Amino acid sequence: MFDTALTLADLGFLAKGAAMTLAVTAVSVLAGTVLGVVFGVIRNQAGPYWSMPITFLLDIFRSVPLLIQLVLGNALQSILKLGWAPFTTSCVVLSLYTAAYCTEIVRGGISAVPATTRRAARSLGMTWWQDMRYIVAPLATRVSLPAWIGLTLGVMKDSALVLWLGLIELLRASQILVTRLQEPLFILLICGAIYFIISFPIARLGGYLERRWSND
Amino acid sequence: MFSYNFHWNQAFKALPQMLEGALVTLQIALLSMAIGLAVALALTLFRLSGNRILNGFATAWVEVARNTPALFQIYMAHFGLGNFGIHLSPYTALLVGIAFNNAGYLAENFRGALKAIPDTQTRAGRSLGMTPLQAFRYIVMPQMLRIAFLPATNQMVWAILMTSLGVTVGMNTDLAGVTQALNAVSFRTFEFFALAAVIYYVIAKAVTLAARLAATRMFRY
Amino acid sequence: MIEIENVRKSFGSLEVLKGINLTVQKGEVLTIIGGSGSGKSTLLTCINGLETIDGGRIVVDGTDVHAKATDLNKLRRKLGIVFQQFNAFPHLTVLENVMLAPVKVLGQSKAEAEAMAVKQLTHVGLGDKLKVYPNRMSGGQQQRMAIARALAMSPAYMLFDEVTSALDPQLVGEVLDTLRMLASEGMTMICVTHEMKFAREVSDRVAFFHKGVMAEIAPPEQLFGAPKDADLQTFLAATH
Ligand SMILES: Nc1ncnc2c1ncn2[C@@H]1O[C@H](COP(=O)(O)OP(=O)(O)OP(=O)(O)O)[C@@H](O)[C@H]1O
Ligand SMILES: [Mg+2]
Numbered sequence: 001m002f003d004t005a006l007t008l009a010d011l012g013f014l015a016k017g018a019a020m021t022l023a024v025t026a027v028s029v030l031a032g033t034v035l036g037v038v039f040g041v042i043r044n045q046a047g048p049y050w051s052m053p054i055t056f057l058l059d060i061f062r063s064v065p066l067l068i069q070l071v072l073g074n075a076l077q078s079i080l081k082l083g084w085a086p087f088t089t090s091c092v093v094l095s096l097y098t099a100a101y102c103t104e105i106v107r108g109g110i111s112a113v114p115a116t117t118r119r120a121a122r123s124l125g126m127t128w129w130q131d132m133r134y135i136v137a138p139l140a141t142r143v144s145l146p147a148w149i150g151l152t153l154g155v156m157k158d159s160a161l162v163l164w165l166g167l168i169e170l171l172r173a174s175q176i177l178v179t180r181l182q183e184p185l186f187i188l189l190i191c192g193a194i195y196f197i198i199s200f201p202i203a204r205l206g207g208y209l210e211r212r213w214s215n216d
Numbered sequence: 217m218f219s220y221n222f223h224w225n226q227a228f229k230a231l232p233q234m235l236e237g238a239l240v241t242l243q244i245a246l247l248s249m250a251i252g253l254a255v256a257l258a259l260t261l262f263r264l265s266g267n268r269i270l271n272g273f274a275t276a277w278v279e280v281a282r283n284t285p286a287l288f289q290i291y292m293a294h295f296g297l298g299n300f301g302i303h304l305s306p307y308t309a310l311l312v313g314i315a316f317n318n319a320g321y322l323a324e325n326f327r328g329a330l331k332a333i334p335d336t337q338t339r340a341g342r343s344l345g346m347t348p349l350q351a352f353r354y355i356v357m358p359q360m361l362r363i364a365f366l367p368a369t370n371q372m373v374w375a376i377l378m379t380s381l382g383v384t385v386g387m388n389t390d391l392a393g394v395t396q397a398l399n400a401v402s403f404r405t406f407e408f409f410a411l412a413a414v415i416y417y418v419i420a421k422a423v424t425l426a427a428r429l430a431a432t433r434m435f436r437y
Numbered sequence: 438m439i440e441i442e443n444v445r446k447s448f449g450s451l452e453v454l455k456g457i458n459l460t461v462q463k464g465e466v467l468t469i470i471g472g473s474g475s476g477k478s479t480l481l482t483c484i485n486g487l488e489t490i491d492g493g494r495i496v497v498d499g500t501d502v503h504a505k506a507t508d509l510n511k512l513r514r515k516l517g518i519v520f521q522q523f524n525a526f527p528h529l530t531v532l533e534n535v536m537l538a539p540v541k542v543l544g545q546s547k548a549e550a551e552a553m554a555v556k557q558l559t560h561v562g563l564g565d566k567l568k569v570y571p572n573r574m575s576g577g578q579q580q581r582m583a584i585a586r587a588l589a590m591s592p593a594y595m596l597f598d599e600v601t602s603a604l605d606p607q608l609v610g611e612v613l614d615t616l617r618m619l620a621s622e623g624m625t626m627i628c629v630t631h632e633m634k635f636a637r638e639v640s641d642r643v644a645f646f647h648k649g650v651m652a653e654i655a656p657p658e659q660l661f662g663a664p665k666d667a668d669l670q671t672f673l674a675a676t677h
Contacts (some may be wrong), residue, residue, distance in 0.1 A: 062262070063420040064413045065380035067392065072413060075406035079220045157285035163383065170347055171288055174340035185299035188292055192284050340524035340583075343485060344538035344590060345513040354541055358528045437528055437570040 005181050017173025018194050019201055024087070024169060025156040028094035032155070033148070035095065036102020041132075042211045043103060046111045061100035065162050069093050090162040098155050103157035109140030121169075142213060153199050170194060223240070227407040230398050233318070234408075237394030240413050242381075244390060245375040248311055249313050252371070254320025257357075259323040260330070261275060274323065281320020285377050289313040294385040314378045322364070329363035330356070341430035362435050369427040373420050438462055438593060439627075440486065445492035446479055451592075453479045456493065460477070461594075461627060466620045468636040472593055472672060476627040480646075481596045485516040498593070508657030514542065517587030518596040521603050523579035523595065525571035532567040535586045539672045543590065546672060550589070559584040562572040562614050577608030581615055595619065597628040633676055646670045 024126065043051045061069065077084045085090070113136050113212035121131045163172035174191035179182045257318050262270035281289065290313030304312060313349055333356055341351030347385055380392035387393040396413040439461040446454040448489060453476045461467050471479050482488040484495055486502045486509040495502040500512055526534050535554035539545045545553070559566055561581040571579050578610060580600055597616065601609045613635050618640045630636055636643050638655045644654040645666065652667040664670050 021293040060413075060417060063414055063417045065392065067380045067383070068395075068409055068413050068416065071409045072406065075409065099400070103355060108309075110318075116327040153283075155287075160287045161381070171285065171291065175291070175295075183299075184295040185297075189294045191282070192288055192292070195284045195288060196280065199281060203283060334522075336520065336522050336524050337526065339487060340520070340526070341538075342487060343513060343516075343518045344544040344586070345510045346538065347510055350541055355526055355539055362528065435528075437572060 004179070005178060006183070006184055006187065009049060010181075012168065013177065014190065017168055017170040018198075020167060020169040020173075021156065021159055021161070021171075022198075024090055024094065024159045024162055024167070025152070027091045028098050028159070029152050029155055031091070031095035032098025033102050035099035037106050039103040040106025040110065043107045049173045058100040058103050063082040066093075066097055066158055067098060067164055070161060070165055081212050086167050090159075090165055090167055092197070094155060094159060094162070097158070100153065101151050101154070102148070105144045105151060105156050106140070107136070109144035109170055110136060110142040122139055136164070146206045146210035146213070149202060153206075157195065158200065222407060223404050224407055226404050227411045230408065231411070233398070234391060234394055234412060234415060237389060238419060240390040241376065241392075241416075242419060244307070244311055244314065244379045245372065246287045247418060248314040248318055248375050249368075249372050251311075251315040252322050252375075253316065255319035256322035256326055259319060260326045260350070260360075263323075263327065264330075277316075278320045278323050281317050284323065284391040286313065286317050287381050289316050289386065292383060297348075306382055306385045307389070308388075309385055310379065310382035311389055313381075314375055317378065318371055321374075322368060325364040325367040325371070327361055329360040330369075332363055333359050351425055365427075365431055365435070369424060369431075372423055372427065376416070376420055376423065384428055438496075439625075440496040440499075441480075441484070441493070442496070444477070444480070444483060444490050444495060446483060446488065448632050451603045454483070454490075454491045456554070458652060459644065459654070461625065463593075463625055464623050465641045466626045466639050467627070467644060468640040468642045468674075469536050469553045469646055470630065470633070470636060477646050478598050481518065481598050481627065481629060483571065484512050484566060484596060485513050485518055493662050501504050507636060510542070514590050514591065516596060517592035517594065519580070519583050519598065520589055520598050523571070523576065523583050523603070524600035525579045525582060527571055530568050530570055531563060534571065535589045538586070539589050540550070553589050553591075554585070554606075557588045558582070560588070560618075562611070573606055577611045577645055579585040581610050584612075584615055589641075594625045597630070599629050599631065601630070601632060602607040619638045629674075633661070633673075645672065647672070 039054055043054055070093050072088065074086070077089050081158065102190050117139070118131055118135060121135045124132070133160075155215075159169060160171040163169055163175070168176070170191060174187050177187045249257070259274040262274035265271065290310055294309035295315070297304060337355050338348075338351045341355045342348070346354070379390050382423065383392045383396045384388055388397050391412055395408050401407050402408070420437040439459075441457055441459040441461075442456055444457045445452070457480060458474075458661070459467075469480070471477055479488060483490050484502065486507075490503055497512060497515065497645070500507055502509075502512060510592065526537065529537065532551065532554055535558060536547070536550040539550040540547060540555060543550075555564070555567065558567060561584055563578060563581055563585065566574060566578065566582075571582065574582070577625075584600075601612050607633070613632060616626070616628065616635070617639055628636075628640075640657050642654055643657050643660045645652050645660065645668075647666070647668045653660060653664065653669050660669070661673065664673055
């Protein structure tokens with residue numbers, strides 16, 4: 001097991017890959033969440049003229065493989081001569097992908113706030129915005145947080161697919177080492193362990209929050 | 217604004233080839249679900265067995281399946297097993313990888329479903345002289361499968377989407393693989409992949425609809 | 438015959454049964470009354486081996502229930518039990534609920550099991566509900582189905598644990614009538630119940646449990662008419 005050609009420099013290479021994975025994830029989840037909240041509120045509060053097309057469009061992102069979305073996004077930016085780097089393209093596509101799932105989570109969270117609670121708030125003279133800000137947002141956040149954590153981890157794992165556009169993230173970095181060192185199992189195990197170490201504790205935290213908050 | 221000429225005709229001409237690929241996609245998804253369901257049931261029994269080793273094995277499977285990328289799992293099947301002298305074809309590696317993933321997620325669904333079934337059901341079965349396995353088989357499992365049916369349908373859609381990852385290990389007969397091969401000779405990337413996206417979308421929606429219909433027929437109580 | 442000799446049972450540090458001695462003869466109807474937490478349910482689940490015991494022994498027709506060599510699955514065919522919660526199998530029709538164990542446990546043919554199931558369901562007044570799913574039925578009907586399900590195994594003994602406690606008041610009567618019918622047919626029964634009137638009518642003997650001890654056992658006239666135990670007197674005063 002320890003009889004390996006893997007050097008410290010190679011480990012550094014893997015770490016750089018992992019950093020890329022985290023960077024793509026962070027940007028996409030951030031942008032995707034902002035979009036998801038906006039779309040989620042619209043889906044929940046606006047009439048069918050607004051919410052139906054949004055629902056339909058976002059559903060496409062959940063029914064077409066991410067890999068195909070990445071290829072299409074890349075082709076589109078080249079057709080439109082946008083000149084985006086693979087990192088930008090990857091983040092844009094992943095953000096929309098994240099937004100599609102996040103919208104559903106936000107919508108679910110908002111509809112979990114009882115109508116009676118909201119009516120009570122409005123009866124106290126709160127404006128729509130105050131009701132949203134002080135009543136709905138805190139309650140909905142609590143309901144949605146476990147699912148949102150799950151989504152973040154999902155995006156982190158799915159971000160491996162950006163290797164198809166040439167980004168050297170964690171999995172691609174491992175693959176490069178495998179090709180060079182011809183020790184596929186050992187290197188892939190390290191790669192898997194890194195994913196696992198990032199994902200497992202956060203997944204546990206999500207499960208814990210879900211259990212704790214579903215009890216009261 | 218843009219000087220790009222779309223060549224949709226070329227893509228439509230390739231439609232029969234792509235539909236053949238879609239069949240392979242559906243085949244892998246269905247096979248991987250069948251294997252995944254069988255393994256998930258076994259893992260569930262392992263977890264219920266009270267045996268530490270079996271329980272640990274099942275838990276490890278579930279956690280690895282859920283906490284590493286599906287693409288990583290396919291790479292493990294394709295490259296990783298090479299260390300043991302096992303060299304899987306892209307088709308088999310893809311199938312093994314997705315089945316592994318399905319089994320983990322389905323086993324977790326089953327665990328959630330089991331929580332919703334009261335212990336008194338098993339007790340009632342045991343009181344009628346059933347063995348633990350009989351009580352599971354005839355009383356708990358049917359109820360568990362019903363509760364887990366909808367999440368399992370979602371997993372089936374995931375399985376369809378995951379088949380597209382085969383192209384990264386050289387798979388060229390499924391929808392993504394065929395599309396990529398066509399793209400490699402024509403360079404009409406957008407047209408071919410847009411058509412592929414539409415086909416994936418239709419398959420995903422058809423499967424969801426079929427599962428809903430099946431559910432209303434299967435679960436009458 | 439069910440022989441219970443000096444049975445002890447604890448859950449952790451809580452001693453729930455503190456040396457119970459009791460013999461139930463073939464054909465006898467014994468009812469058990471007593472306050473909440475006195476160990477009544479625990480005794481029933483010890484008799485059919487769903488719970489282990491910490492001391493003493495329980496012998497059913499010569500078989501020691503908790504002996505290592507005992508085939509509990511086989512023994513339980515003799516001991517029908519019905520619980521407070523109806524425990525209907527929701528995924529099966531009423532008929533299938535009753536047929537399941539005879540087919541899978543006794544190895545009866547479908548035809549044989551169906552004939553028996555129809556007979557027992559008709560007996561408890563559910564002959565017209567065969568193809569219905571349990572969640573379409575009232576609690577009283579579900580409880581009668583549970584009784585038919587136990588009877589379809591042709592048990593020698595029937596154990597009833599507060600089978601009317603989870604029912605709406607207007608549904609209690611139909612289930613008690615079913616129990617009365619069984620008693621009049623000579624079924625050997627142990628009934629845990631809070632229905633004093635019922636206990637008085639059908640029992641050969643009534644046992645009063647208090648804090649894990651069987652404080653008094655006597656024929657109903659005597660136990661209700663001239664209770665000796667002080668706790669029993671308090672208990673009866675409270676229930677009237
Ligand atoms: N599985 C268990 N684990 C721990 N304690 C238990 C368990 N089952 C019962 N007990 C405890 O044992 C005691 C006796 O319970 P049991 O159910 O036998 O009482 P009971 O006489 O049937 O009361 P009730 O009239 O409320 O049904 C109670 O204090 C109960 O909390
Ligand atoms: Mg009780």
